[in-house]
Amino acid sequence: MKKQLLGAVGAVWFVGVWLLSTPVAGQVPAKPVAAQERPGAASSYVPPRTPDGQPNLSGMWLPGSGAIMETPSGEPWKPPPGYNGGNNAAYTFFPPAAASTRPAAGPRERRPMIFDPPDGKIPLQGWAAAKRTEIVANQEKVDLLDPRVRCLQSGVPRANLPVFYNSYQFLQKPGYVVLLYEWNHMSRIIPLDGRPHLPQSIRLANGDSRGRWEGNTLIVDVTNFNDDTWVVGHGAPPEGAPASAISTGHGIIHSDALHVVERFTLVAADTIRYEATIDDPKVFTRPWSFAFDAFKRAPGDHILYEYACHEGNGKNILHLTGVDIEK
Template sequence: MRRMSLVGLLLVTPLAAAAQESDPPRTPWGDPDLNGHWEYRSTTPLQRPEELAGKAVLTPAEEAEYLTRRHAAIGRERDLQLNADWWQPGGLTDGRTSLIVDPPDGRLPQRTPAGAERARTLGIASRLRSADGPEDRERYERCIMGRTVPLLAVSPNRLAQIFQTPDYVAILHEQNSDLRIIPLDGRPPLEGTIRQWQGSSRARWEGDTLVVETAGFNGAWTIQGSGPNARYVERIRLSDADTLHYEFTADDAESFAGPWTVMFPITRAIGPVFENACHEGNYSMPLILRGARAQERERP
C-alpha cells in the first residue's frame, strides 16, 4: 500500500473505511458515537519537503531513514536536562510525505502578497524574535490558545476528549486546555464585528460525517499566512471503532491562490486529559521582555 500513488490511496481509503464501519456505534439519539479520548500524533510535515517532490508516499525503508533523521533533528543541540523526549514525535501518517493532500504536490498554494506579509509578521518564527510587548509573542506561548482550530498533528499535547449531546459537540484539548463547544442546532454563526480567537464554529451531520465550519477569526494569529476571513471546513467520521478520519479544507482567497486540504487519522487513546498548567511557574515572558529592554538600553 505504501507504494500506491496518493490518488489511489485517497480513493481506496474512504471506501475501505466505509466498508469497515458501515454501521458505526451510535449514541442513544442516533448520531455516530465519537465520545472518548483521541490522539492526533504524526511526524509527517504539513508540506512535502522539496527534496521529496513528486514522491507522495515513502517505502518502509525510506520512512525509517527519514524518521531517524527527523527525530535526531528535534533533539539536536539541546541540553541533556532540557531534552525533547516530551515531544513524542511519532511516525509518518500512512508513510505520506505531507499532511496536505490537495494540492496534489503536497504544498501550500502560492500566497498572495497579503498572505506572505502575515506569514512574515504573525508567523511563529517572527513572534519568537519580537519582544516589543507581550502581544508580540505567539498565542501558544502566551497561554491564550493552542493550535487546535483546525487540528494539526504536528504539535505537542495532542490528546483530546470528545463529548456529545443532541445539540452540541465539545472537544477538550490537552494542549493549552482548549475547549471548543460547537452547536449542532442549526443556529447561524456569529457575524459582523464579533470576532474571536477560535472563530465561530457551527456543526452539522452529513450522513455519518460530522462537518464543522469555522470562520470569524480576530486576525491576531495566522496559520501559514491565513487571515481573519479564512474559513475552515472540518470533516470527522469513524473509520473503525478506534480510528477517526479527520480532514479540513482551508479557504482563504485573501491569503492563498486556492484552497488546501489536510488529512490524517486520529486514534483512540487512554485518558484522562490532564490540565495544561501553562502560566504556572512561567517566568519566560517577563524575562524575555526585560532582556529586550536591557538590549535597547545598551544600543548606542
C-alpha cells in the same frame, strides 16, 4: 506543566452540567497526492451509535499519526537563520540537552498531509510567504512569537494537529458535539441544529462552529475568526531534520476572513480521520486541504489534566528583557 487535577475535574464538571441542560437556538520529492486521491475518503467501518443516532465519537483520545505538512522541497534540510535546536526558536537559548543533534524518530510517511493542491504546498500569496520567512528567521522577536508561546488559543484547525502534552475528549448529546482539548484549556461547543453563525461583528480566536452529520462524518463549518492565531504550526519536521526542528507548518498566519470546513470520521474503532479545508482570500491564492489520522483512542483510565502555560518566560530572553542579545 500538568498539575492541579482538581481544576481539570472542575472544568469537566462544568461542561457536564451544561450538557445536561436544555438546548437553546525531504530530500527526494514525495510523489504529489492528487486531489482525486483524497486520503481516507472511504471507509468500510460502521461506527457505533449514540442513543439519538449519531456516530459515537465520545471518549478520550490521544494525538494520532505525525506526517510532514507539505511536500519536501527536494533539497537537504538546513536550519533557518538563528536556529539552535528546539521546536520554536523562542525556546532555543536554553534548549533541552542534545536537542539540536537528536535524530528524527524512525521512518515516516513521506506523503504530506496536504492533498489539495496536488503539489502538496500551502498556496500562500507573495506577501504571506514573505511574512512566513520573516517569522521563521526572527523567532526571538516578541511581535513574531508563535501565539501559543504567548499562551493564546490554538485556533482551528491547528488545535487538531499533533502536539505533545495534549489529549482530547469528545462529548455528545442530542443536538451537540463538545470537544475538549487538554492544551491550554481549549473547548468547543458545536451545535448541530442548523442555527446560523454569530453576527460578523463577533470575532473569536477559535471561530464559531456549526456542525452537521453526513453519513458517518461530522462536518463542522467554522467562521467568525479574529487574526490572533496561526492556521497551522505543527506536523512532523522535514525529512532529515532533527526531531526538534521547526515544523513545516510554522508561521502560517491568517486574517479575519478565514473560513474552515472540518471533517471528523471514525474510520476504525480506535481512529478518527480529520480533514480540513482552509480558505482565506486575504492570505492564500486558493483554498487548500489536508487530512491525516488525527485521533487515536486513549487507554480506558486516561483523563484530561489541567494545563499550565508559562508564556515562554523561562526561555525567551527577549521576551523578558526586550533586548536583542545577539547585537
